[in-house]
Amino acid sequence: MFGRAKQKSSKTTQSATANNRRLHSIAGLLKERAFAGGFDVAGSSYKFNYEPSRAAVAGRRLELTGRLTVTDARGQARLKEGVRATLLSTQGGIGAAPVRRQVMVGGVAASAVATSGRQQQLAGGAAGVETKKTDEQSKTKPLPEVDSTGSLSFCGVIYFQFEPLDGRTLGVAADLSRLQLNARLAPTDDTGRALHGIYCTVVDALYGKEVNEPLATASISELNKLLAEK
Amino acid sequence: MAKQKTYDAIIIGSGASGGMAAKELTERGFEVLVLDAGPPVNPERDLSSHRWPFESMYRGFGPPGWREQEQWMQTTAGEFSRHFYVKDTEHPYTTEPGKPFLWVRARIVGGKTLHWGRMSYRLSDLDFKAASHDGFGDDWPVSYAEMEPYYTRAEEFIGVSGNRDGLPHLPDGNFLPPMKLNCGEHLLRKGAEKLGRRGIPMRLAMLTAPPKPHMKGRAQCHYCGNCGDGCDVGAMFNSLSSTLPVAQATGRMTLKPNSIVRHIIVDTNTGKAKGVAVVDRVTHEEREEFGKVVVLAASTLESTRILLNSKSRQHPRGLGNSSGVLGHYLMDHFGGIGASGYFNILAGRDPVNEDGKTSGLLIPRFRNINKETKQARFIRGYGFECGSGARMFPAFAKNPALTAGFGSEFKKKVRHYYTSPVSMTVRAEMLPRFENYAEIDPDGVVDAWGIPVLKIHIQYSDNEREMARDAAETSEEILRAAGAEVVTTGGRMTAPGRIIHELGTARMGSNPKTSVLNKFNQSWDVKNLFVIDGAAFVTSANQNPTLTILALTMRACEYLADEYKRGNL
Numbered sequence: 007m008f009g010r011a012k013q014k015s016s017k018t019t020q021s022a023t024a025n026n027r028r029l030h031s032i033a034g035l036l037k038e039r040a041f042a043g044g045f046d047v048a049g050s051s052y053k054f055n056y057e058p059s060r061a062a063v064a065g066r067r068l069e070l071t072g073r074l075t076v077t078d079a080r081g082q083a084r085l086k087e088g089v090r091a092t093l094l095s096t097q098g099g100i101g102a103a104p105v106r107r108q109v110m111v112g113g114v115a116a117s118a119v120a121t122s123g124r125q126q127q128l129a130g131g132a133a134g135v136e137t138k139k140t141d142e143q144s145k146t147k148p149l150p151e152v153d154s155t156g157s158l159s160f161c162g163v164i165y166f167q168f169e170p171l172d173g174r175t176l177g178v179a180a181d182l183s184r185l186q187l188n189a190r191l192a193p194t195d196d197t198g199r200a201l202h203g204i205y206c207t208v209v210d211a212l213y214g215k216e217v218n219e220p221l222a223t224a225s226i227s228e229l230n231k232l233l234a235e236k
Numbered sequence: 237m238a239k240q241k242t243y244d245a246i247i248i249g250s251g252a253s254g255g256m257a258a259k260e261l262t263e264r265g266f267e268v269l270v271l272d273a274g275p276p277v278n279p280e281r282d283l284s285s286h287r288w289p290f291e292s293m294y295r296g297f298g299p300p301g302w303r304e305q306e307q308w309m310q311t312t313a314g315e316f317s318r319h320f321y322v323k324d325t326e327h328p329y330t331t332e333p334g335k336p337f338l339w340v341r342a343r344i345v346g347g348k349t350l351h352w353g354r355m356s357y358r359l360s361d362l363d364f365k366a367a368s369h370d371g372f373g374d375d376w377p378v379s380y381a382e383m384e385p386y387y388t389r390a391e392e393f394i395g396v397s398g399n400r401d402g403l404p405h406l407p408d409g410n411f412l413p414p415m416k417l418n419c420g421e422h423l424l425r426k427g428a429e430k431l432g433r434r435g436i437p438m439r440l441a442m443l444t445a446p447p448k449p450h451m452k453g454r455a456q457c458h459y460c461g462n463c464g465d466g467c468d469v470g471a472m473f474n475s476l477s478s479t480l481p482v483a484q485a486t487g488r489m490t491l492k493p494n495s496i497v498r499h500i501i502v503d504t505n506t507g508k509a510k511g512v513a514v515v516d517r518v519t520h521e522e523r524e525e526f527g528k529v530v531v532l533a534a535s536t537l538e539s540t541r542i543l544l545n546s547k548s549r550q551h552p553r554g555l556g557n558s559s560g561v562l563g564h565y566l567m568d569h570f571g572g573i574g575a576s577g578y579f580n581i582l583a584g585r586d587p588v589n590e591d592g593k594t595s596g597l598l599i600p601r602f603r604n605i606n607k608e609t610k611q612a613r614f615i616r617g618y619g620f621e622c623g624s625g626a627r628m629f630p631a632f633a634k635n636p637a638l639t640a641g642f643g644s645e646f647k648k649k650v651r652h653y654y655t656s657p658v659s660m661t662v663r664a665e666m667l668p669r670f671e672n673y674a675e676i677d678p679d680g681v682v683d684a685w686g687i688p689v690l691k692i693h694i695q696y697s698d699n700e701r702e703m704a705r706d707a708a709e710t711s712e713e714i715l716r717a718a719g720a721e722v723v724t725t726g727g728r729m730t731a732p733g734r735i736i737h738e739l740g741t742a743r744m745g746s747n748p749k750t751s752v753l754n755k756f757n758q759s760w761d762v763k764n765l766f767v768i769d770g771a772a773f774v775t776s777a778n779q780n781p782t783l784t785i786l787a788l789t790m791r792a793c794e795y796l797a798d799e800y801k802r803g804n805l
Contacts, residue, residue, distance in 0.1 A: 027520060030686040033325035035305055043325075094679040095691065097329060098336025100309065100731055149701040150573060150708060152729045159334045162308060163324075165681045186682060188328055192304040214333045 029178070031186040038197045039233055041189045047180045053077045056091065056187065061208075061229045066217055068093040068208055068226070070166070076176040084177045091166040091187060096209050099162025099191065100154045106203035109228050111220045161206045164189045197232070204229045243269040243490070244800070246512055246527035248497050248542065251347020252782050253769040253789045254533030255475030256390075258483035260793035261531075266800075267488050269525055270480075271495040273517060273534070274322075274343030277350070277476055283466030284316035289628065292316075296629070309338055311734070312351065316465040320350045326684040330677050330691040337692040338733035339537065343517075345493050347535065348736070349474035351464045354440045354594075355621075356396045356783040358387050362405040362605060363777035370604070370615040373668050376774040377746045377755035378791075380407065386787035394473035394786065395451060398439030406436075406600045406779070412445045415595040418588070420579050420624020420658045427718025428599050431710075438598045438621070441473035441783075453477055461592040461627050492525075494518050498687055499546040500530055500555055500765070507550040509765045515685045529764045529796065529805055533789070536770035537566075537674055540741040541690050543767075544676050556742070556759035556767075562752050563675055565668040565740040566694050567776040572730035573704045574620065575711040576632075576659035577723040583656040587625070591655055596623035599660070599714065601778055603706065614702040618664030618778050620711060625655055632657045638723055658720050662707040665778040666732075667699055668740055694732040704729050737781055742771035757792035764805040768792050 027047065032054060034043030040057035058072035069092050075085040108115045151158060166189060171182035191202045204225055211222035244266040247257050258270050277283070289296030298315035307313055310321035322341040331337050342348040362369065364376040364383070384407070391409040398411035414437035417425065425435030442463075447454045454470035454477050463472050470477030483489040494517040501511040501524060511526035532539040540563055546555035554562050601617035603609055632638040633650045638657075641649065677691040708726040715722050745751020748760035757772050759765040768789045770781055799805050 028686065030682050031326075031328070031684055095330040095677055095681050096333065098331040098333070098731075100311070100336055100338050100734075147705060147708070147726075149698070150704045150726065150729050152696060152701075153572060153731045153734070154336050155695070155731055156334050158728075159336060161333070162336070163328065165328060165330065165679075167680070188325060190305065190308065190325070192308065194301075210333050 028181040028183070029173075029185055031188050033188040033190065035190050036193045036198045036201060038195055039201065041187060047178055050179070051079050052178060056089070058091070059233055061226050061233060063212065063222060063226055064092065066212060068212060074168070074171070074176070076178060078177055082177065084175065086171070086175060089171070090169040093209075093213075094165045094167050094186070096161045096165065096213060097163040098154065099160045103154070103158055103160035104191075104199055104202040104206060106207055107200060107228060109204075109207055109221065109224045111224045160202075161191055161209050164191065164205060164209065197235075201229070201232055204232060240524075240526060242511075243267050243525070243527040245269070245529040245531055245796075246271065246525055247531045247533055248512065248539070249273075249347060249533035249535065249769065250345050250475055250480065250491065251342070251533065251535065251769075252349050252352075252475065253785050254347070254531075255349065255479035255483070256786050256789040257531050257533055257768055257793055258489050259479040260790055261797065262483040262486040262488040264793070264797040265488070266797070268483070268490070269527060270483075270489060270491045271497060271512070271514065271525065272343070272345045272347070272491070272493050273496045273538075274345060274493060275517070276345045276491075276493040279468055279476070282319060283350075283468040285460055285462040285465045285468050287316050287465065289315075310340055311338065312340060312464065312736070314465065317351055320344050320466065327689075328681055328683060329689045330679070330681055332691075332693055335693065335695050336731050337694050338731050339692070339738070340733070340736045341535070341538070345491065346475040346480070350466050350476070352474075352782060353780065354442055354463065354472050355598075355780040356391070356394070356398075356439050356441045357779035358407045358409065359383070359777050359779055359784055360405045360407050363775060363779070366616065366775050366777075372615055374745060374750065374774055377744050377751075383784075383787055383791070386791045387783065389790055390783060390786040393450065394441045394478060395443045395448070395454075396439055396441050396783070397437075397444040399437050401434065401436045403434065403436075403600055405605050409439075411439065412443065415440065415442070415444060415593055416590050417597060418590040418593070418625050419582055420656065421597040421622065423579055423582075423720075424597055424622055424624060424658055424660075424714070424718045427716075427720075428714050430717045431714060433599055433602045433714065435597045435599050435622070438595050440595055442595075443471045450482075451478070453481060459589050459593050461594050463594050495525075496685055496687070497534070497542050498522075498685075500542060501526075502546070502548045502550060502555065502762075504549065507762065509555070509762055515687070517685070520685065529766070529800065531796075532765070532767045532771075533769050536738045536741060537690060537692070539767050539769055539771045540674060541676070543742065544674075544690075545688055551761065556752055556761045556765060558761050559749055559752060561670070561743065561750060563741050564670045564673040565743050565774075566672045566674055566692070567666045567668055567739045567773070568694075568732045569663050569735040569737045569776055569778060570666060570696065570700055570704065570729045570732070571661050571663060571735050573707045573711070573727050574659065574661040575708075575715045575722055575725045576638075576657065577715055577720040578653060578656045579624065579658055579718075579720050580656060581719075582624075584652050585655050587655050591625035592627055593625075594627070596621060598622070603703075611706070614699045614706065616665040616667065616699070616703070616778070618662050618703055618707050620660045620707075620714075621663055622658070622660045624658040626657055630654065630657065631659075658715065658718070660711045660715060662704065662711065663735065663778055663780070664700065664703050664707065666776050667697060668743070668775055669697065674741055696729065696732065701729070737770070737776065739770040739773040739776050739781055742767045743774050744772045745774065756795040757788060758795070763799075766792055766796060
């Protein structure tokens with residue numbers, strides 16, 4: 007029922023052969039310290055592992071540096087060291103937030119340092135219909151919370167842009183000059199869970215409406231500690 | 237080289253609105269091309285309403301990790317239905333820290349009609365003219381009187397079961413017989429009535445009577461209870477069994493699955509739409525398709541994404557966006573607030589067929605419908621979706637707070653309480669606000685085909701949270717009045733998007749400076765461009781939106797055909 011119509015009459019505006027097809031994105035899961043996943047190009051399957059060893063702030067964005075390993079279907083692995091990945095944007099997660107390590111900012115725990123997104127929620131939402139705060143109202147139950155929002159929020163996915171990569175070096179017959187890493191944060195190991203929490207804090211500090219520089223500095227330092235732990 | 241075909245109309249999407257547009261336009265003699273971003277459906281392979289969990293080694297839960305690793309936002313997907321939904325790994329979107337949006341998407345021929353909730357309610361002038369009632373926002377550019385004939389036609393075609401309840405703010409239609417309430421729902425209705433609130437059988441797009449002559453290939457519902465896995469008898473309305481076969485039978489529909497629209501192509505001389513740029517989902521080949529009219533029915537946010545990605549010299553802020561409101565006024569309904577418990581007098585009895593039905597009781601809106609029900613703390617209103625009895629994998633059995641223990645004791649408890657649980661969940665209106673919006677991700681995130689994705693900015697206001705607090709209190713009152721043992725109350729509001737009623741972002745209006753579409757879903761800026769899905773909504777009301785989408789589509793297509801014949805497009 008409703009099978010695919012023949013498309014021979016359609017105008018092909020761009021060749022998409024294996025040699026020049028651009029690979030736009032690859033998807034990986036946070037496992038221990040690395041992001042690992044797989045992808046297909048022109049019928050060939052590959053696995054990849056990106057293991058960052060250093061984090062820094064570059065142009066108010068998180069930048070990771072680490073080793074990228076690509077393994078083809080025959081098991082042959084090719085790697086490149088010092089690959090930079092810049093965090094572009096994020097997707098809020100739904101469900102249970104990860105436990106976050108205390109990040110100390112100027113001797114104060116970061117949990118006391120509300121970032122812009124959190125402040126909005128704590129203030130009771132965006133400006134809108136003004137509601138009269140009556141004595142009667144103050145006696146009623148507090149306004150309900152919103153699932154996974156504000157103080158309950160966390161990052162579910164972080165999207166990185168790799169520096170331009172040479173597909174031939176990694177044994178991949180595709181254009182990797184603008185490759186995006188869709189990194190899903192749903193770890194099932196303790197190291198991954200700790201990193202999930204700190205990535206969330208970094209995102210809160212750097213990617214909200216306003217940058218929280220003290221929290222960013224402290225959380226990047228914490229992230230580097232975790233990435234260096236063996 | 238042969239000249240490429242130019243269709244009378246290109247319809248982007250084959251879900252509720254796209255399927256209906258295909259039917260309406262082909263019946264009026266249009267040669268249409270229907271593009272769907274997802275794969276075709278093989279009913280024998282893909283529809284699983286009669287597949288039992290014990291037939292799978294995963295017992296209906298799917299292989300470990302599939303949801304968290306591939307489809308984390310597709311919260312209504314199950315082992316037997318996950319192929320209806322997108323893989324989040326390939327379809328990114330982004331949000332602001334602290335403000336998530338849960339986006340459930342179906343990219344498959346038939347779209348979300350393959351697994352939708354089937355609830356079909358009319359809006360009334362309390363909704364269409366809400367701004368005139370309470371002063372917030374804008375009225376719709378249509379009235380109930382204008383919409384009424386199209387609601388009637390839509391209900392007649394899809395088949396809606398329900399009761400004529402005589403509620404002015406929830407107008408009646410010509411319904412098929414309602415699904416019977418079960419014992420628990422009768423008790424709940426009585427409890428609501430004690431407090432002056434109504435309880436009515438849910439109105440559902442399901443055939444509760446033998447199919448009418450135009451419903452070829454469809455069958456009467458037999459209460460198997462697995463609608464979300466794809467109804468393989470066509471008892472529930474969906475594009476596959478209802479609208480697309482009618483369009484196909486005219487011989488004037490060409491359907492091309494796996495066709496992802498990158499953007500709409502604009503004629504640089506006329507500024508009008510002349511076709512679409514498409515990338516093949518499987519081969520990644522790029523191509524173009526041409527049509528005299530372009531009809532967007534890709535779902536609320538996907539249609540807006542296509543328009544925002546269709547920038548050109550004439551339309552630098554996105555196609556049809558001279559007003560600057562394209563992407564704005566994003567809404568959903570909210571849920572998550574309610575109450576649940578048990579009717580202990582119903583425990584331990586033998587289940588009957590009605591205990592397994594996928595229907596229930598609706599407590600329609602009872603706040604802010606007249607002077608007597610006006611609230612000081614919030615405007616607009618909410619209703620409750622309620623149910624009693626249990627189905628496969630009853631929720632109470634999965635919740636250790638409700639059903640503790642394990643082993644044979646646990647099984648005994650599940651059997652004992654199987655016929656007695658009762659729950660109420662709010663479905664509430666979210667106000668349309670300019671500051672809730674979607675834009676093309678400014679940081680350059682793309683999907684697996686290199687198409688720029690949306691960044692979604694949305695948050696509830698105090699109005700919704702006040703309404704939620706009120707709903708927590710009233711649901712508990714009703715449950716207690718019904719004589720239930722109340723176990724859970726209150727709850728958390730669902731994150732925006734969770735109810736899968738995303739609406740707005742290309743709204744209709746009377747003023748081209750403050751709206752994207754006119755009252756016939758036609759772009760103010762591009763005369764041969766129509767947006768017929770939920771993006772056109774001006775307010776969310778608190779009713780489920782699909783019936784209104786279908787009625788608006790019928791009305792838009794009638795206008796489109798007339799204008800086309802007059803040479804105005």
